[in-house]
Amino acid sequence: MAAQQSSPAHGLPIIDLSALFAASAEAKAAVGRALREACEHTGFFYISGHGIDPALIERVFAQSQAFFAQPMATKLETDKAQSKANRGYEKLGGQTLEPGMPPDLKEGFYIGEELAEDHPRVLAGRFNQGPNQWPVELPAFRPAMQDYYNAMLTLSERIMAGLALSLQLPEDFFADFCHEPLCTLRLLHYPPQPEKPLPGEKGCGAHTDFGGITILLLDDKPGLQVWDAKTDSWINAAPIPGTFVVNLGDMIARWTNDLYRSTLHRVVNTSGAERYSVPFFYSGAPEHEVRCLPVCLAEGETPKYPATTVEQHLQEMYRRTYV
Ligand SMILES: O=C(O)CCC(=O)C(=O)O
Numbered sequence: 001m002a003a004q005q006s007s008p009a010h011g012l013p014i015i016d017l018s019a020l021f022a023a024s025a026e027a028k029a030a031v032g033r034a035l036r037e038a039c040e041h042t043g044f045f046y047i048s049g050h051g052i053d054p055a056l057i058e059r060v061f062a063q064s065q066a067f068f069a070q071p072m073a074t075k076l077e078t079d080k081a082q083s084k085a086n087r088g089y090e091k092l093g094g095q096t097l098e099p100g101m102p103p104d105l106k107e108g109f110y111i112g113e114e115l116a117e118d119h120p121r122v123l124a125g126r127f128n129q130g131p132n133q134w135p136v137e138l139p140a141f142r143p144a145m146q147d148y149y150n151a152m153l154t155l156s157e158r159i160m161a162g163l164a165l166s167l168q169l170p171e172d173f174f175a176d177f178c179h180e181p182l183c184t185l186r187l188l189h190y191p192p193q194p195e196k197p198l199p200g201e202k203g204c205g206a207h208t209d210f211g212g213i214t215i216l217l218l219d220d221k222p223g224l225q226v227w228d229a230k231t232d233s234w235i236n237a238a239p240i241p242g243t244f245v246v247n248l249g250d251m252i253a254r255w256t257n258d259l260y261r262s263t264l265h266r267v268v269n270t271s272g273a274e275r276y277s278v279p280f281f282y283s284g285a286p287e288h289e290v291r292c293l294p295v296c297l298a299e300g301e302t303p304k305y306p307a308t309t310v311e312q313h314l315q316e317m318y319r320r321t322y323v
């Protein structure tokens, strides 16, 4: 539907989600159709009409910049290596998303649901569950990140409802999947691309996201590139004010028997300036079973992947990028 979807010059659609917050079944179904088109073809799209307060976004960027501007010794007080739940600060070069390439030119900070050491799931050693590490020098950091985390949770549920409609399933089809979900909020800081990079060196190596959906907040610097299989080339996903970029992870591709795409992307920060971004990875309930959705099987097709759980799938994927 033209009103729902427009194609900016760089080829990725912008989908207005506002109808998902309203009551009209017909308007919601139109969003579902726009989502389906985007999920089957690019696996990446921008969203507008998402309802996130711009003031909250400003707080998040301000705190992220303040965190990364601190001396290294201060940042290392929250070193991710100290956390059993993958929370806290990750140094520049701490991850290699593209196998065989130099480490990524980004530093990051990982946040998840705040669970105390004596919470049953933490005691049971469940994947990525535990307390966060908060920077004590920045009192406004924790409230900004927790408010944003909660806002992203609500938005993710909306998008999952939209995805259900896109598959012509009831709007609440993914409700169990959305119950007590595993999520990671990640602050990223990219220095400018060096003048003489090593071969293949860049902000973030080519990769697909592991989990369910990713809601990516960009600052005003270009750098994100999305693989376009049709033209065998990288599309520059330029920042568009007031929007987020949404993409689907490998788990959704698996769940839909590859009807929906988990698309390769990377970051090359050629802006000449510092670049900040904030991906939120929404992966769903750890014990939820991910088994090929029958609506995604065309006549005569069989599931390509065995059933798994969210937790098993994520553990397997994490093992591949942290050696
Ligand atoms: O910084 C970006 O624009 C993309 C980050 C990303 O792809 C990721 O963290 O998975």
Ligand SMILES: [Fe+2]
Residues within 6 Å of the ligand: 207, 208, 209, 265
């Ligand atoms: Fe990514």
